[in-house]
Ligand code: AMP
């Protein structure tokens with residue numbers, strides 16, 4: 140079977156590497172891909188939101204399965220586009236319809252969905268420009284810190300956490316009345332602050348059955364000790380030590396099952412990944428309880444780079460099960476080893492950074508996987524930087540310290556001018572024990 144994967148990041152390189160291993164995959168195309176994905180298949184220069192061009196390419200190349208990496212084409216309705224076209228409707232699209240993608244595309248939709256289906260999440264209210272005054276009053280009833288979320292997609296920047304009430308009221312005004320995040324902040328969700336430890340849990344579903352993939356934790360800030368500006372993610376580890384059997388049972392019963400049932404009940408076609416951004420909050424009984432901070436309708440990046448290498452089963456088999464509605468008949472084998480991923484970034488990221496710097500040392504890496512994100516081959520066929528997050532190294536090992544040690548060693552031996560990485564990925568988990 141010929142397969143097309145949409146996207147160009149480290150997440151897509153990791154997914155491409157797993158797809159390419161499947162005996163069921165004849166040709167793999169990645170659109171647009173990066174320098175790393177050329178080792179797994181053929182890059183095709185198409186925009187992820189150009190559905191007409193993608194549809195034509197699918198027909199011309201006898202593609203039977205399209206796997207969607209990023210959220211934008213899903214929120215934009217790529218699954219619906221395929222379903223509505225007679226000549227594309229039998230192509231397996233791994234990713235939800237636009238309605239399902241609203242779980243990520245609209246925070247307000249996600250909060251209402253959770254409320255309707257009794258899924259644990261922070262208390263909240265939604266406000267618009269017309270109800271700005273009420274919103275400011277609502278803030279006065281809450282305790283600091285204040286959590287303000289732009290309703291729509293805002294490139295990961297739409298969430299503000301503010302300690303001071305006056306500043307929170309001002310920020311609400313800027314979001315609603317001054318369109319701080321454009322259209323995305325025409326509605327703003329204000330929610331209760333949850334104190335705990337964050338983690339990500341990934342679910343693959345055919346809309347009825349589901350498989351829970353390994354948990355992971357990502358490290359969002361640029362600086363060591365999780366300080367400084369937010370980034371797309373500076374590293375990840377999988378599994379998460381505190382997400383033990385008892386905790387994961389709560390995740391399954393309180394969150395995964397009602398989410399899938401809720402989607403079914405509301406007639407939402409959902410064939411793809413659900414990414415649960417969770418906060419583990421200490422309960423009165425001393426055990427940890429999971430709350431949903433956010434839904435995403437795709438895999439995480441860089442969580443995929445530590446989750447996918449642990450999936451031993453044929454992922455194309457799983458994707459076929461997703462499309463056919465027979466995911467219950469598939470097996471999901473997970474590697475027991477721990478994965479640690481360290482992201483290497485360009486100097487200056489997440490603010491302005493240079494592109495085109497020559498990268499060395501990648502070919503010499505042994506015992507770690509290298510996933511490319513912002514890379515390309517220049518006109519003289521040299522590997523150069525082409526983004527803020529440039530590439531990451533993932534190591535599988537028997538313990539978290541061993542995986543981290545090797546990944547840091549590998550990260551150190553990949554070089555370009557100004558290359559940066561965090562040395563403290565996973566250290567918080569080591570401090571709280573286990574692993
Ligand atoms: P989101 O885009 O909704 O995942 O929010 C971005 C980040 O803000 C999350 O990863 C959390 O670190 C933080 N956050 C969001 N909502 C809350 C909340 N209710 N309480 C505490 N932290 C939150």
Ligand code: GLY
Pocket residue numbers: 357371372435438439440441442
């Ligand atoms: N690593 C967080 C995300 O992919 O949204």
